[in-house]
Amino acid sequence: MKLYLKCHNPxxxxxxxxxxxxxxxxxxxxxxxxxxxxxISDFPVLRxxxxxxxxxxxxxxxxxxxxxxxxxxxxxxxxxxxxQAWLGKNLEHMxxxxxxxx
Amino acid sequence: xxxxKKQVVVLSLIESMKNSGSWCGETHIQKSVYFLQTMLNVPxxxxxxxxxxxxxxxxxxxxxxxxxxxxxxxxxxxxPYGPSYRSTASGKALIERYPKTAAAYQKQIxxxxxxxxxxxxxxxxxxxxxxxxxxxxxQVSAEERAKKINEIKPHxxxxxxEAAIQEIEKIAHEFRLIA
Numbered sequence: 001m002k003l004y005l006k007c008h009n010p011x012x013x014x015x016x017x018x019x020x021x022x023x024x025x026x027x028x029x030x031x032x033x034x035x036x037x038x039x040i041s042d043f044p045v046l047r048x049x050x051x052x053x054x055x056x057x058x059x060x061x062x063x064x065x066x067x068x069x070x071x072x073x074x075x076x077x078x079x080x081x082x083x084q085a086w087l088g089k090n091l092e093h094m095x096x097x098x099x100x101x102x
Numbered sequence: 103x104x105x106x107k108k109q110v111v112v113l114s115l116i117e118s119m120k121n122s123g124s125w126c127g128e129t130h131i132q133k134s135v136y137f138l139q140t141m142l143n144v145p146x147x148x149x150x151x152x153x154x155x156x157x158x159x160x161x162x163x164x165x166x167x168x169x170x171x172x173x174x175x176x177x178x179x180x181x182p183y184g185p186s187y188r189s190t191a192s193g194k195a196l197i198e199r200y201p202k203t204a205a206a207y208q209k210q211i212x213x214x215x216x217x218x219x220x221x222x223x224x225x226x227x228x229x230x231x232x233x234x235x236x237x238x239x240x241q242v243s244a245e246e247r248a249k250k251i252n253e254i255k256p257h258x259x260x261x262x263x264e265a266a267i268q269e270i271e272k273i274a275h276e277f278r279l280i281a
Binding site: 007008010011035036037042054056057060061064067068076097098100101 | 106152154163164167168170171172173174177179180182183191192195199200201203212263268
């Protein structure tokens with residue numbers, strides 16, 4: 001589901017958060033967003049022959065590791081049902097709310 | 103420059119490098135952005151330091167990770183060589199939504215992509231380090247700058263460093279002629 005949303009709108013988490021704040025009040029909404037930074041899969045490896053090689057050269061699996069990324073929007077617990085109903089009704093529209101240059 | 107515009111610049115660069123037949127690994131992107139920013143005045147404002155293979159930006163690396171997380175770019179495995187970057191459909195759509203930013207720096211991006219597409223990592227390191235030293239040392243002779251490059255990167259002989267300095271000056275001069 002998340003991949004589908006991001007394919008259509010890479011910044012959907014931010015859009016949902018902003019719209020939810022407008023609808024339910026900023027004090028009732030929280031967001032926790034994280035994208036893995038850096039390149040932890042590319043590191044030096046000391047081999048048996050004493051040479052140092054990039055991990056990428058040694059392992060195809062490491063080259064293919066997906067990047068860890070999550071984006072959570074939280075709502076005050078007693079508003080959860082209203083929030084879910086609101087999200088279901090407005091998600092398609094929010095997917096089209098992509099940032100554009102003015 | 104806003105973060106999203108920086109991403110548009112990086113995406114445009116990746117597109118341009120691919121069109122020029124580039125491998126488009128992280129080293130190519132790092133050094134190309136360094137040249138765009140330092141020589142051709144594209145205001146992407148990434149912080150660069152001198153690292154293992156010359157000028158490097160951890161901020162740019164983080165940005166590339168974020169763009170992967172947002173499915174704007176993807177890594178293609180080219181085992182046993184390093185992976186290469188390419189933009190996704192979402193990434194191309196983002197460039198289209200920021201036409202002014204893409205157009206504003208198109209000339210610089212295409213120029214750098216054409217020049218660097220076919221270069222290997224070693225040559226990119228030499229040229230980018232030559233530019234780094236030129237920027238830091240200011241108005242000193244090419245000989246002095248070459249000695250400085252050899253001092254910080256002993257595996258680059260002085261005569262090779264001098265050739266790299268001449269090459270970056272040629273790149274800058276040629277761009278001024280066409281810009």
